[in-house]
Amino acid sequence: MDLIIIPTFQEARAITGLVERILDIPELDTFHVLVVDDASPDGTGAVVREHPSYGDRVQLLERGGKDGLGAAYRAGFVWAEQHGYDVVVQMDADGSHPPESVFALVDALVGADVAIGSRYVPGGRTVDWSWHRRLISRIGNAYVRLMLGLPVRDCTAGFRAYRPGVLAAIAADGTEASGYSFQVETTWRASELGMRIVEVPITFVEREEGASKMTTSIAFEALWRVSAWRFLARPPGVGDTPRHLDEQIPT
Ligand SMILES: Nc1nc2c(ncn2[C@@H]2O[C@H](COP(=O)(O)OP(=O)(O)OP(=O)(O)O)[C@@H](O)[C@H]2O)c(=O)[nH]1
Numbered sequence: 001m002d003l004i005i006i007p008t009f010q011e012a013r014a015i016t017g018l019v020e021r022i023l024d025i026p027e028l029d030t031f032h033v034l035v036v037d038d039a040s041p042d043g044t045g046a047v048v049r050e051h052p053s054y055g056d057r058v059q060l061l062e063r064g065g066k067d068g069l070g071a072a073y074r075a076g077f078v079w080a081e082q083h084g085y086d087v088v089v090q091m092d093a094d095g096s097h098p099p100e101s102v103f104a105l106v107d108a109l110v111g112a113d114v115a116i117g118s119r120y121v122p123g124g125r126t127v128d129w130s131w132h133r134r135l136i137s138r139i140g141n142a143y144v145r146l147m148l149g150l151p152v153r154d155c156t157a158g159f160r161a162y163r164p165g166v167l168a169a170i171a172a173d174g175t176e177a178s179g180y181s182f183q184v185e186t187t188w189r190a191s192e193l194g195m196r197i198v199e200v201p202i203t204f205v206e207r208e209e210g211a212s213k214m215t216t217s218i219a220f221e222a223l224w225r226v227s228a229w230r231f232l233a234r235p236p237g238v239g240d241t242p243r244h245l246d247e248q249i250p251t
Pocket residue numbers: 006007008009010011036037038066067068069072091092093094096158206207211212213214
């Protein structure tokens with residue numbers, strides 16, 4: 001079985017619609033959904049437990065309180081490994097990442113370890129994003145690429161699929177980011193581990209319900225972490241000999 005992990009904080013109004021969309025896609029019938037909720041005061045966890053497929057295709061990992069996107073994903077990835085899932089997909093709860101594109105990401109794993117749903121490759125786009133959101137995202141990505149030299153256009157994307165077995169090396173151990181810089185950190189680690197990363201164009205849609213969780217402290221964490229990583233030869237815990245690609249990708 002495969003797993004889609006959705007971290008949530010205050011997404012009670014959005015989560016059911018997204019879960020329904022996922023469960024309704026015939027190509028995704030091998031997928032379960034894991035919502036990782038940080039004790040959202042709006043009752044996101046309770047909404048998930050009320051879903052008719054709860055305990056079957058819909059699972060919930062409840063955490064004690066708001067602890068950041070990175071921590072939520074680390075817990076979700078460990079859970080996926082403990083439960084023996086194969087492909088793992090990560091996506092936001094707010095509808096920005098179209099579940100209809102999950103299959104394209106999974107398809108791209110035939111020749112890759114990580115597939116990123118990308119706004120910034122030909123065919124990818126953002127819908128209803130204000131000019132200043134676009135600008136911040138573009139500047140952020142340009143800064144990350146410049147600092148870390150990553151071969152990826154959309155380093156901050158939160159919509160990804162991982163080939164079975166690669167997550168433990170990339171993310172579960174050794175990552176340190178708590179906020180959205182976790183996305184950059186996992187891209188960097190995958191790249192330094194010699195993993196093959198592909199970008200699949202997606203249409204990113206501005207959230208319809210709820211509010212953004214982006215704060216100045218999350219943005220500041222991203223800035224200082226990326227700047228500090230610039231001065232490390234490689235991510236902590238990553239050896240100096242990247243695995244050879246032939247060893248990782250079945251032909
Ligand atoms: N579990 C958990 N989830 C979080 C936390 N912070 C954000 N999220 C979730 O991470 C996903 C991305 O957060 P968003 O607020 O949509 O971030 P964003 O896409 O940069 O902001 P918008 O464009 O305004 O939506 C959403 O599903 C959030 O509910 C957190 O601290 N814990």
